Amino acid sequence: MILSILFTLLPLAVPAALIGLFYLVRGNQAWMEVWVLHVIAPVEQCLGRFWSFLPFSAAELLVTLAGAWLLLYPLRALWKKEFKRRVIPWLAVLLWLWCGLDWMWNAAYYAKSFSQRSGLAPQPYTIEELALTTAYFAQNAAALSGQVQRDEAGHFAESQRDYFDRGPELYQNLEREFPCLRMKSVKTKPMYLWSKLQSDLGFTGVYFPFTGEANVNIDAPACLRPAVIAHEMAHQRMVASELEANFVGIAAAVRSGDTVFMYSGYLMGLMELSSALYTASPELWTQIVQTYFTPELSQDWADNHDYWAARSSPAEATAQDVYDAFLKGNGQELGILSYDACVDLLVTYFGGGLT
Secondary structure, X not given: OHHHHHHHHHHHHHHHHHHHHHHHHOOOXXXXXXXXXXXXXXXXXXXXXXHOOOOOOHHHHHHHHHHHHHHHHHHHHHHOOOHHHHHHHHHHHHHHHHHHHHXXXXXXXXXXXXXXXXXXXXXXXXXXXXXXXXXXXXXHHHHHHOOOOEOOOOOEOOOHHHHHHHHHHOOXXXXXXXHHHOOOOOOOEEEOOOHHHHHHHOOOEEEEOOOOEEEEEOOOOHHHHHHHHHHHHHHHOOOOOHHHHHHHHHHHHHOOOOHHHHHHHHHHHHHHHHXXXXXXXXXXXXXXXXXHOOHXXXXXXXXXXXXXXXXXXXXXHHHHHHHHHHHHHOOOOOHHHHHOOHHHHHHHXXXXXXX
């Protein structure tokens, strides 16, 4: 009888033990560093290259199928009055997914950060330095705003297929400066099924470690999509922290030499910086807007604002709270605010030579 019970619970015991082991060793940065850089990074890069032959996201397909199974399997078991017999396999799948997420992604939160690997650490700065960096991004975004394709109404209209295809070359320049980012790039995937839902939940993309794919929300404003591609590609390079991935993505975009990515990167960086500057000094932010904003830049700014304002909902707030808890549970003390904290790195990296 006891052996029968143990055998029945074995599918739960193995993933549960691996989850317990993860929480036991995750505080050892040296071990996590070896695991992340020498095990999961090569594995996930191979997975990304394997799935790259598909013109669509394998992650979207797998999540859809897995979600449907997780929902329908217990309902079918209840319908057939077999829930007690079928609950163990269902729980085992959940535990294996939790286990896989811990070892294939959450481990990266406990390895060395990008700042530690690169030697680039954020430095204290003044409001004036923040304003100078913001003005630098506004000036460059304004200069490039008229060089990208637009439709008759003035909206950003670059070919989505073209900039997705050019994505694999995006990091070449930044990799020379930061060798820790070097890897064979894999094309980012547009999400055809779940983009609208991602927008409703307040997200612009997601990295899926089980396939090594960086996925981008293609319902969100097009002007920022190239920068989002760069952000998600940072996660492929095991930059787990959202604040660092946002910085790395912006830096890769503006250093790429590709006008479309440069514009989108400067625009995303400007949005990050503007939030911090407006909080510190609304007057300085107003001066920058009046000095640098072109009609094209103003159009993209308004398009982005209007899009997200129209999708604000309790569901978005709940999703953001859940993700905030997830980040904090993995050692990211700032949680969802870590996106805004990339301002520190932007001012340190781009603002150092400004006068």
